[in-house]
Structure formats: C-alpha cells, structure tokens
Amino acid sequence: MDYAKEKDLAASRAKVMKALGHPTRIFMVQLLSNEDSSVSDLTKAVGADVSTVSKHLSLLKQAGLLIDRKVGNKVLYSLICPCIMEFIHCIDDVIYQDAEKGLSCINVNRKKLL
Amino acid sequence: MDYAKEKDLAASRAKVMKALGHPTRIFMVQLLSNEDSSVSDLTKAVGADVSTVSKHLSLLKQAGLLIDRKVGNKVLYSLICPCIMEFIHCIDDVIYQDAEKGLSCINVNRKKLL
DNA sequence: TGTCAATTTGGCAAAATTGCCAATTATAGT
DNA sequence: ACTATAATTGGCAATTTTGCCAAATTGACA
Secondary structure, X not given: OOOHHHHHHHHHHHHXXXXXXXXXXXXXXXXXXXXXXXXXXXXXXXXXXXXHHHHHHHHHHHXXXXXXXXXXXXXXXXXXXXXXXXXXXXXXXXXXXXHOXXXXXXXXXXXXXX | OOOHHHXXXXXXXXXXXXXXXXXXXXXXXXXXXXXXXEHHHHHHHHOOOHHHHHXXXXXXXHOOOEEEEEEOOEEEEEXXXXXXXXXXXXXXXXXXXXXXXXXXXXXXXXXXXX
C-alpha cells in the first residue's frame, strides 16, 4: 500500500493542528471566539512582546484560521470559523479522560448528552 | 483581567493539539481509527525508522490519545477516543475553506447537513 | 537456557520554533 | 508635514523537535 492520499491529508491536517499547538496561540483563539480583537488588545491579554503576538497571529492566519481587517488605527483579527471552538471542546474530552482515569471518552460524551 | 484559568485551559489544549501537529503522528492516528496496529505495521505504513515511529507513538500516548497492550510478540496501539476522528474531520472544514476561497466554514457545514 | 523478532531507549547532529529587541512601515489626528 | 500610536519585519540567540544509528530491553518459543 502507498497511502499517498492519506499522507497528503495528514500533512494538511497537521498544519492546522500545529498552528493550534501553542499555548499562546490557542489562548488567542479562545479570546477571539468571544470577540474580534486588535493586536494591542491581544498583546495585553497574552502578556508578551507585541512582535511575538503579531507573529503568532500571522501564523494562525497563514493556517487559515484567522482573517484581519483594518479599523481606524488598529488591525482587528477574527476567527474565520467560529465553529473551531466546538472542535476545540472536543479535545477537552481527552483532557478530562486524562484527569479522571477510567472514565472513557465515550462515557464523557454520553454524560454531556444527558 | 488575569485570564489565569483560560490560560491553563489553553495550555492543556495546546498539548494535545501539538501531539497531533505532526504529519506522521496524525497519519498514524488516521490509521488507528480503522484498526489497532502494531509498531511494526505502522512503521511499514509510515516509512521511517522503527525508533522514530516508536517515539512518535509514545508521545501520542503521553498526550492521552493512545493506549498500548501487548499481544503475543507485538505491542498493539489503539485510539482511546475513536471520537477524535470526528474532531479531526472538523479541521477539514478549515482546509476546504482554504482551498475554495469565499466558501465560508459555516456553508461547508450546512452543505454536509443537507 | 538461548535465540530471534519486536520494541524501546540513549545519544547526537540537523532543523525548526520561540521570543525578544531594534528598526521599519503605516496611518490617524493635529 | 509632524507626531504619536499600532503593527509588522529582520535578526539573532536560546530552546525544542526531529530522525537516524547503535545499544539495551522485552518476551515468545524452540
């Protein structure tokens, strides 16, 4: 077997995952799921150098997760897919399951449905 | 504002995302969503050194995504949350939306619902 | 017990990521 | 045009990740 297609798909998916695989970046995505924010707002919230924040944002944009627009003096970033948060909540199952051992992910899901 | 809790959550989430943020690792997760596999099987599919594959697997295990069990001569790995694949499909929306510009993620989702 | 196949671990060099500072660009408001 | 604020970019050192080889470990089975 060659798996060429599956590997291509994996590479595309990995790129997006990787973008989300940094504490500061996923934190900013969380903030942006509440409201569009400027670089300076995010910089305050994150507590790092502006240049660092700016680079993280452009990486997220590059991954297809954010868009930006100029408003007055500032650049506002927004989530392209607000649905990305549902997706992130899905990851939380893995974290819970890790926290309370023995409780399978499926049970966690069932719990939430009840 | 302090955001201490949100930042903690972000860090936990980032850890899992990061584990999935590598082409080889997410490819193996894809394979494991079909059937449990041994290190040697995965090694063939991936086409890297066994030691490399073994290390990737232990990283995924460490992230809470896989478990392993010994069966005869081999170590079989399996997905703890098969639901992780739904979550991965969610990412595909971002990829599609990137491919066909102008089609928002929400529309892609609507399409799938129809 | 000895051997062999399967897997993990140690070690290391190459590559990639991260985050800060300094310098640059852009633009709103005076 | 000038100034001040906002953001991006270039550059670089420090850290982390990656992937291979070689060596050690594990367990099945003769």
